[in-house]
Amino acid sequence: MMRRLPDIAGGIPRRGASVLVLGLVALFVAGAVWGQEDTRCLDCHGKPGFKKVLPSGRTLDLFVEPTLLRLSVHKDKHCVDCHADVNEVPHKEIPQKVNCRKCHYQGNTEGAPQTGRYLEFDNSVHGKALKAGNPKAPACQDCHGDHFILPGSDPRSNVSRSNIPQVCGGCHLQIYGQYRESIHGKAMASGVKDAPVCTDCHGEHTIARPEDRTSSVNPGRVANTCAKCHAKVVIMKKYGINSEQVATYEESFHGIANEFGVLKAANCASCHTAHDILPPDDPRSTVNPKNIPKTCGKCHPGANANFAKGRIHIDAKDPSAGIVYWVALGFKVLTVSTLLGLFLHIGLDLFRQIRTRKEKDGGNGKTGEERS
Amino acid sequence: MSTTPANGWSQQDSEAVIRATDEKLRDALSSDVPPGLTTEEAARLRRTLLDALPREAAQGARRLCHVFATDRERLREAEAKQRTRLAREASAVERLSLHLRVQHMILFSSCILLIITGLPIKFHESAVSGAVMSLFGGPSVTGFLHRAGAVGLTLIGLYHIFYSVAFRSGRRDFGLLIPKLQDAKDALRQILYFIGRRKERPLYGRFSYIEKFDYWAVYWGMVVMISSGFILWFKEAAINGFGKSIYDIAREAHSDEALLATLAIVIWHFYNVHFNPKRFPGSLTWWNGKITVDEFKEEHPLEYEEWRLSGKVAGEQEAAGEAPPGDNA
Secondary structure, X not given: OHHHHHHHHXXXXXXXXXXXXXXXXHHHXXXXXXHHHHHHHHHHHOOOOOEEEOOOOOEEEOOOOHHHHHHOOOOOOOHHHHOOOOOOOOOOOOOOOOOHHHOOOOOOOOOOOOOOHHHHHHHOHHHHHHHOOOXXXXXXXXXXXXXXXXXXXXXXXXXXXXXXXXXXXXXXXXXXXXXXXXXXXXHHHOOOOOOOXXXXXXXXXXXXXXXXXXXXXXXXXXXXXXXXXXXXXXXXHHOOOXXXXXXXXXXXXXXXXXXXXXXXXXXXXXXXXXXXXXXXXXXXXXXXXXXXXXXXXOOOOOOOHHHHOOOOOOXXXXXXXXXXXXXXXXXXXXXXXXXXXXXXXXXXXXXXHHHHHHHHHHHHXXXXXXXX | OOOOOXXXXXXXXXXXXXXXXXXXXXXXXXXXXXOOOOHHHHHHHHHHHHHHHHHHHHHHHHHHHHHXXXXXXXHHHHHHHXXXXXXXXXXXXXXXXXXXXXXXXXXXXXXXXXXXXXXXXXXXXXXXXXXXXXXXXXXXXXXXHHHHHHHHHHHHHHHHHHHHHHOHHXXXXXXXXXXOHHHHHHHHHHHHHHOOOOOOOOOOOOOOHHHHHHHHHXXXXXXXXXXXXXXXXXXHHHHHHHOHXXXXXXXXXXXXXXXXHHHHHHHHHHHHHHHOOOOOOOOOHHHHOEEOHHXXXXXXXXXXXXXXXXXXXXXXXXXXXXXXXXXXX
């Protein structure tokens, strides 16, 4: 910023004046020029309909609504603070994509938030792709927006929860379509605040491929991720959903195998799918009884309609488990009574042996080692 | 004094020496010839002192020994007991045939393998389970070993049924293992004996109610574990045939019966063959099939009587050579 002052302010003396005078003058001039500078950019970019037709035939809308920046978190910034490579008007080159890292790094003095997210992003699937030079990889502004950046808590923000699906859907169009039809997407659209959006499962700046073991959607961690909501009684009670589903999964062979690192064992998404989750009563749902043979058949070839006979999530301690509950109870009674009987028998045997030994000891003054 | 043997060295003797030498001790040790002594006297004194040290030490050690082995009588008693034990062992007879022992060995090897590889699944939250799983090389190896154990258990179970039908000894033993009203009476009498309400233990034949219980507990366990285990192993076929519930029932039964069987073995069977004070640290019958005549008479008096009448055991001192229950098909 400052280095551009002489270009614009021309003849202002920079040498030989007292520091105080220079400072005051600089402040005044700077204020005047900063205000002017945006004005100069807006001479063109502030005209509605200002656009450029690229050689490819694509039309680029270059109009910038000036009030947007003033309403955003960057209200004190000026065009060239970010578009730093623009140094003449009109600029001949198409400016580079803005590099937010100019201010957004941990330890910055620009007033940008001090957070580890900048680095997290570098390790995310998007950050890695960006670094590798993938032109389609999203940088900060692709999700957060450009001139109208607001904190995520502001509902008008690009990254507010209710806007996230559209933002991600901008690139992940097919998945967005699935999500919008899913029970989660529909709930979100109808204003259910608890319904998950993309980032609730995938993470934000930490987003990683499912194959990545650190990913929240890695097969080994999916159950934990779903459990964030589905194991919470407070949330599930509101929608009449069983909050034991994760616990029963973890006790199932699928869950135990998964726990021991067998990632081919089914996790929540293996049966319920990831993006087009639908309630079992929906005929399109993968867990609709009609579709169960096909769903189970993905891993259990030849599964037939009998796979849908009986419940999938079983809690043997709950009477609703039916015959399994009674089997468990029966075994509990059998085990306790058998062990009590055996312990009693052992105790009585030992009692008798000790008494016999004492009698022998008392009788002839010797240790009774003889068999009773 | 120097000629007296070490064990004759008394407290008084050593005190006398110390008294006698006390005044001259320092001089005797510090110079070749202390003043007032001839060279010979000095030499003898030095010898005496040097001799006394190890003797005193030996005496002390002996006194220490007496603290632990309070009297010779005890020692003799222990030796006699050892002799009796050896004599008893020499008189042992083979009560369980090699045929049975091998069945038992295959059974317990399979069971141990099954328990070690199975319990980590039941107690999956425990850190020990993860360690056991890793020790074997992960869940897939553990799963394979569990199935290997299952095959062993199944085959030995089937073979035992064959043995119980096709072999004379098997048929005889199976017949003797069938629970009878007498067993209930025996159990009651045994309890009364335990609590001191009866003077004598009931007289048992080849199998007491305890052994019958063990046998049928294993039978029940094998039926439950093998049938449920195969449903879990061939789950697709089982569910396709009978619905998903059969899998859930099998899973529950397999898990619960596993715990029951493990506890019964670890508590009851280990008590009977290892931790019972009569047996500790363990009976070797599983290995050589032998039982001492004393134990035989005490624990299976009716069977012993049968053996005596048929000439399989001659008398108390004579070892009844080879008289296993026949394996003749």
